[in-house]
Amino acid sequence: MFTMDTYRRLPVRFVKGEGAYLYDDKGRRYLDFLSGIAVNSLGYGDPEFTEALCQQARELLHVSNLFENPWQEELAGMLLKHFWTRGKAFFCNSGAEANEAAIKLLRRYFYERGEKRYRIITFYNSFHGRTFGSMSATAQEKIHVGFEPLLEGFDYAELNSMESVMKALKSETGGIMLEVLQGEGGIREADGEFLSKLQDLCRREGLLLIVDEVQTGIGRTGRFYAYEHYGLQPDILTLAKGLGGGVPIGALLAREEVAKAFKPGSHGSTFGGNPLVCACAKVVVRRVEELLPRVEKVGNYFKQRLLELQAGKVRGKGLMLGLELHKECAPIVLKALELGLVINCTSEKVLRFLPPLIVEESHVDEAVDILKEALKP
Structure with missing residues (x-):
């Protein structure tokens, strides 16, 4: 009503x-x-999850990110333990926010390097969120209707087609962003050989590989991160949904060299990674590992x-x-x-x-x- x-x-x-x-x-x-x-x-x-939520609610719900946050550090360490290389984490409130952060990080990374590379290749039937950047990255026309003009800088390709990817590649291309298993797109899986070629392309051309694991991450596919099924080495990884077990949390992981592009004031979140959601997510991560x-x-x-x-x-x-x-x-x-x-x-x-x-x-x-x-x- x-x-x-x-x-x-x-x-x-x-x-x-x-x-x-x-x-x-x-x-x-x-x-x-x-x-x-x-x-x-x-x-x-779940008794353990409920107890962690209630205990943290009794002690401290929220503290500004202007201060040290040990709950974030502990959770970041748990998530990065499963990442393929040394990295850093940033916490937000949702998958769309995590993907927005990934887009910003890519642009900032190349800005810091003095390279005009800001474009990102994404794939038809993808879904990366409904905020403006993440919606623009989502290659589904029905999601765009009535919200044009979209954020400029995205080129769409067919999943599992390197020919289509090469056609979308431009001198300003800075990265490729995809779900290894598309959720909203109809549970459509990227082919292992295609992903291997995609990663080779990224390494050869100096592109950043962004894997959106908002839906697939945190054990959903039988591996802690779904990219592990294919031996991928993403530069940037986004998480949300199952990470909080019901409380709102999103996360961005990036390898150390890329993560350095974010400096104080370049990005942030008022509520991201507050003590309550981190306490809950730590329980989820421990249990999912088991x-x-x-x-x-x-x-x-x-x-x-x-x-x-x-x-x-x-x-x-x-x-x-x-x-x-x-x-x-x-x-x-x-x-x-x-x-x-x-x-x-x-x-x-x-x-x-x-x-x-x-x-x-x-x-x-x-x-x-x-x-x-x-x-x-």
Whole structure:
């Protein structure tokens, strides 16, 4: 009634969560295979997470980034432990903010080097956010409608096509930005050989490789960072969603040489990396490290169960999977919701599954049973 009409909200009011389940205001239980769109990594009501949140709330919620912040330092160390080389971290509040920071860092890096290289190649069906820079980086026309003129400096290419990338390459190109597994674009995976050639191109031409892991990062695909599946060495990495387990946090990681381009006053965030969100994220990171083998095992099991349905193409890794149908899937999502399963539709015909990382094979069986019913004509 009082909020702007920016979402197509489904007719359910969730009031409680426990484990992998949500409960509505009528007391009905739903199996959550969406996790707030890859956010609730540990599901709902996790005791350790809840205790960390409450304890930090009692002690200190927020302190300005004008002062030392040991919570940020601890979390940064945990994230950089999994990064492929020595680096630095910056904390913000969302994935869009992390990607904005990545765009700024690239431009600043080349400015510091005295090079006029500011353009970034991104890929069709990508999604990098809805703020102005991240929206301009997103190569989906439907996201741009009504907001032109966009931020200048982005060139779009076809995923898995080096020919398309080479056509987009200009003398002002400073980097390439991509998701190794496109989420909003329909769970579309970059090919390993293509990624290897892309990295070779970046090294040869002195480009920065930016990997957007807002949706794929923090264990979602069975590796701590999804780029690990392909042996990539990104110069810049962006994170959010599952990192906070439900509280708003984004992060930018960059190798040390690149990170040096940010100096006091060049970038910042009022709320970014406050004690509360960092305390929560530290719990998430520790738990995800332990959960990785299970994510891979349950993800493989889930993928096999989806293939057995013979309902369409199955794509993805770990617990980030998609089922591409031969028809629009919005009605299927609504039917599944009526039957007690929370999923969503992306790219019009792809059912997207992003369950909490704590799910077990029994949850998968329950989800597939409901999905069978939802798929019936």
